[in-house]
Amino acid sequence: MGESAEQMHPKKAFGWAARDSSGVLSPFNFSRRATGEKDVAFKVMYCGICHSDLHMLKNEWGTSTYPLVPGHEIVGVVTEVGSKVQKFKVGDKVGVGCMVGSCHSCDNCANNLENYCPKMVLTYGVKYYDGTTTYGGYSDKMVADEHFVVRIPDNLRLDGGAPLLCAGITVYSPLKYFGLDKPGMHVGVVGLGGLGHVAVKFAKAMGVKVSVISTSPNKKEEAIEHLGADSFLVSRNQDEMQAATSTLDGIIDTVSAPHPLLPLIGLLKTNGKLVLVGAPDKPPELPIFPLLMGRKIVAGSAIGGMKETQEMINFAAKHNISADIEVIPIDYVNTAMERLLKADVKYRFVIDIGNTLKSTSSI
Amino acid sequence: MAKSPEEEHPQKAFGWAARDNSGTLSPFNFSRRDTGEDDVTIKILYCGVCHSDLHTAKNEWGVTSYPVVPGHEIVGAVTAVGNNVNKFKVGDKVGVGVMVDSCKKCNSCHEGLENYCPQMILTYNSFSRDGTRTYGGYSDIVVVDQNYVLRFPENMPLDAGAPLLCAGITVYSPMVYYGMNQPGKHLGVAGLGGLGHVAVKIGKAFGLKVTVISTSPKKENEAIDRLGADSFLVSTDPAKVKAAMGTMDYIIDTIAAVHPLTPLLCLLNVNGKLVTVGLPEKPLELPIFPLVMGRRLIGGSNFGGIKETQEMLDFCAKHNITADIELIRIDEINKAMERLAKSDVRYRFVIDVGNSLSKVDQNAQASRLFYFAT
Numbered sequence: 001m002g003e004s005a006e007q008m009h010p011k012k013a014f015g016w017a018a019r020d021s022s023g024v025l026s027p028f029n030f031s032r033r034a035t036g037e038k039d040v041a042f043k044v045m046y047c048g049i050c051h052s053d054l055h056m057l058k059n060e061w062g063t064s065t066y067p068l069v070p071g072h073e074i075v076g077v078v079t080e081v082g083s084k085v086q087k088f089k090v091g092d093k094v095g096v097g098c099m100v101g102s103c104h105s106c107d108n109c110a111n112n113l114e115n116y117c118p119k120m121v122l123t124y125g126v127k128y129y130d131g132t133t134t135y136g137g138y139s140d141k142m143v144a145d146e147h148f149v150v151r152i153p154d155n156l157r158l159d160g161g162a163p164l165l166c167a168g169i170t171v172y173s174p175l176k177y178f179g180l181d182k183p184g185m186h187v188g189v190v191g192l193g194g195l196g197h198v199a200v201k202f203a204k205a206m207g208v209k210v211s212v213i214s215t216s217p218n219k220k221e222e223a224i225e226h227l228g229a230d231s232f233l234v235s236r237n238q239d240e241m242q243a244a245t246s247t248l249d250g251i252i253d254t255v256s257a258p259h260p261l262l263p264l265i266g267l268l269k270t271n272g273k274l275v276l277v278g279a280p281d282k283p284p285e286l287p288i289f290p291l292l293m294g295r296k297i298v299a300g301s302a303i304g305g306m307k308e309t310q311e312m313i314n315f316a317a318k319h320n321i322s323a324d325i326e327v328i329p330i331d332y333v334n335t336a337m338e339r340l341l342k343a344d345v346k347y348r349f350v351i352d353i354g355n356t357l358k359s360t361s362s363i
Numbered sequence: 364m365a366k367s368p369e370e371e372h373p374q375k376a377f378g379w380a381a382r383d384n385s386g387t388l389s390p391f392n393f394s395r396r397d398t399g400e401d402d403v404t405i406k407i408l409y410c411g412v413c414h415s416d417l418h419t420a421k422n423e424w425g426v427t428s429y430p431v432v433p434g435h436e437i438v439g440a441v442t443a444v445g446n447n448v449n450k451f452k453v454g455d456k457v458g459v460g461v462m463v464d465s466c467k468k469c470n471s472c473h474e475g476l477e478n479y480c481p482q483m484i485l486t487y488n489s490f491s492r493d494g495t496r497t498y499g500g501y502s503d504i505v506v507v508d509q510n511y512v513l514r515f516p517e518n519m520p521l522d523a524g525a526p527l528l529c530a531g532i533t534v535y536s537p538m539v540y541y542g543m544n545q546p547g548k549h550l551g552v553a554g555l556g557g558l559g560h561v562a563v564k565i566g567k568a569f570g571l572k573v574t575v576i577s578t579s580p581k582k583e584n585e586a587i588d589r590l591g592a593d594s595f596l597v598s599t600d601p602a603k604v605k606a607a608m609g610t611m612d613y614i615i616d617t618i619a620a621v622h623p624l625t626p627l628l629c630l631l632n633v634n635g636k637l638v639t640v641g642l643p644e645k646p647l648e649l650p651i652f653p654l655v656m657g658r659r660l661i662g663g664s665n666f667g668g669i670k671e672t673q674e675m676l677d678f679c680a681k682h683n684i685t686a687d688i689e690l691i692r693i694d695e696i697n698k699a700m701e702r703l704a705k706s707d708v709r710y711r712f713v714i715d716v717g718n719s720l721s722k723v724d725q726n727a728q729a730s731r732l733f734y735f736a737t
Contacts, residue, residue, distance in 0.1 A: 027674065107633075108684055113633065113634075113658075116633040116634075116656075116657060118609075177658070203511055227431045261649070262646075270471055270479045271479075272475070273660075276651060276654060276655060277655065279651055279655055280651060281651065282652060283648045283649050283650050284648075284649050284651075285646040285647070285648065285649065286624070286646055286648065286649035287646045288639060288641075288643055288646060288647060288663065289642065290641060290663075291639065291661070291662070291663030292639070292640070292642065292663035292664060292665045293479075293663070294479060294663070295537075295540070295662065295663055295664050295665060296662070296663055297660050297661065297662040297663075298649065298654070298660065298661050298662075299654060299658065299660035299661070300651065300653075300654030300655030300656070300657070300658060300659060300660075301655065301658050301661065302655050302658065304658055306409060347680060
């Protein structure tokens with residue numbers, strides 16, 4: 001009979017897990033491995049709630065195993081480092097994002113693209129090299145290989161910085177890779193949620209003109225007054241969309257619900273690029289004529305490698321960028337999930353782990 | 364009242380046109396404008412038969428105005444030049460491809476990308492600046508602004524070179540633009556027809572490893588022995604596709620019919636590029652996961668600008684690349700179209716306009732009278 005989650009490893013750990021695809025989270029005792037030579041152990045202070053956490057909790061992608069401890073926007077303070085760790089010391093502020101392992105021998109790993117390594121290990125819900133299940137950041141402590149830990153600069157707030165570890169890198173990476181970061185360019189951001197609002201901030205900091213494209217007219221004021229977007233297009237308003245034809249060098253599309261691509265492709269200039277970072281579960285239609293007639297591109301992108309994640313964090317610190325968050329205690333998490341489902345949050349929930357996650361030994 | 368095609372211009376012209384969406388072509392008298400200051404008048408010797416000609420003749424894209432004279436892979440000899448013409452002289456061998464004009468003022472035009480100019484005028488089935496229809500190369504003469512005429516390389520055979528004017532540039536342009544030309548990399552060519560077979564040849568000339576991806580197993584020997592492809596993949600064989608997953612850096616998708624993209628995307632490596640140059644009648648399904656999980660992209664591309672078309676012709680001449688063709692007479696065009704619809708050609712029909720169009724001329728009057736009498 002397999003060891004229980006509590007007995008698997010030497011260090012006691014405590015978090016909240018879902019036990020089935022209802023996705024309802026509740027207290028969960030488990031364990032973390034001893035700090036290996038290359039490992040960094042840290043006390044978790046905050047963990048962002050990503051929409052992927054919700055997808056995984058409810059097994060919407062069909063890959064979930066239970067019990068599931070989500071959370072891949074994790075920040076905290078180092079408590080122990082292994083003997084071969086060079087980059088971190090006790091007391092450092094650090095973060096872990098979506099991955100905790102990769103093969104280190106393929107071309108992707110060699111090119112700092114661990115996120116595309118076929119053997120990449122996710123922070124939660126999959127098997128680690130030792131055969132044990134990975135558990136995420138809705139928990140009191142983390143142990144991770146130094147390679148997958150980033151430093152959080154002193155001037156970046158921990159709570160607002162946490163969501164950058166997934167939302168931030170997910171939009172930063174394609175802005176850079178697809179060359180949409182040049183001052184004077186005009187980029188569209190579709191969807192104003194966790195990813196979208198950070199995309200607006202990054203793009204503005206890069207000197208790019210930003211148009212937010214959304215189905216909700218009531219987000220306009222926020223987008224322009226608060227986030228600094230240059231304009232706002234209501235995607236269902238045909239006149240507005242028509243007037244903006246062929247104006248954008250690129251679009252970062254963060255929307256995961258199914259939506260038509262044709263109107264977005266129409267907004268692109270010749271050679272324009274539509275980059276999808278949300279993952280709808282049904283394939284949309286790809287209209288070929290407009291793609292050909294303007295030599296346009298539709299591409300995808302998934303998080304980012306470790307080197308660029310650190311680069312992104314440093315960029316955010318330098319430009320005073322952090323996510324707009326609603327800090328919640330751990331026992332609010334199920335309510336937060338219900339609100340997240342209705343996109344009722346501006347713009348990321350962050351769990352105050354350090355102050356509210358307390359082990360109750362009676363469980 | 365609008366003038367008839369015969370009367371609207373001063374130079375008599377003769378060709379074959381489709382009158383309705385049966386797509387059946389038959390003799391057609393019309394006219395061409397006088398040789399303007401910037402114009403080159405060309406006696407047409409050969410014209411390639413592009414699948415777009417078939418789509419247009421049958422109005423499969425819903426944008427055809429009849430009568431339509433197709434043909435945008437035109438090769439001929441210059442017979443007259445306008446006063447301002449400095450690039451060509453009488454007797455030169457020249458080509459005309461997919462477009463005959465553009466605005467000349469926008470960024471695309473200034474960057475040698477006239478093909479993306481919003482006011483670009485197609486060689487056929489478009490409106491000229493004077494409001495008259497453009498008629499293509501299934502005809503005896505054509506008059507074109509010198510800026511949209513290509514110089515045919517000395518050592519390139521006219522008949523086998525004609526298809527390069529559309530098929531050639533259509534694959535060459537994206538291969539260069541999307542960086543699908545780094546020696547040693549692996550290119551997949553999906554579809555082995557007019558475009559596909561030229562893509563194989565150009566890919567090999569770029570120093571790429573080339574795999575042909577096709578639904579027809581019987582094309583394998585051709586692909587490898589005759590065209591020089593390195594390997595052949597039957598895309599409807601799931602085991603073979605699985606074994607080849609993640610092995611290609613780029614894919615040129617030349618398939619004109621609706622087809623699934625998932626098997627093609629999965630063949631690509633991380634950061635892989637799939638460029639689609641075929642124009643199916645309906646939108647395709649876009650599989651998101653392979654796109655996102657491997658940072659892959661799907662790009663479109665639409666023939667090419669004039670400068671790069673010239674560059675392509677010179678490149679092909681240097682590497683002895685021409686299309687594999689089946690030469691036909693103009694009166695065989697309808698049969699050729701039927702065969703083309705079934706992909707029964709290796710790999711482009713080319714109409715021997717110079718030798719077969721004029722011969723039918725005498726019968727044209729009689730045919731027309733008969734047509735209107737019945």
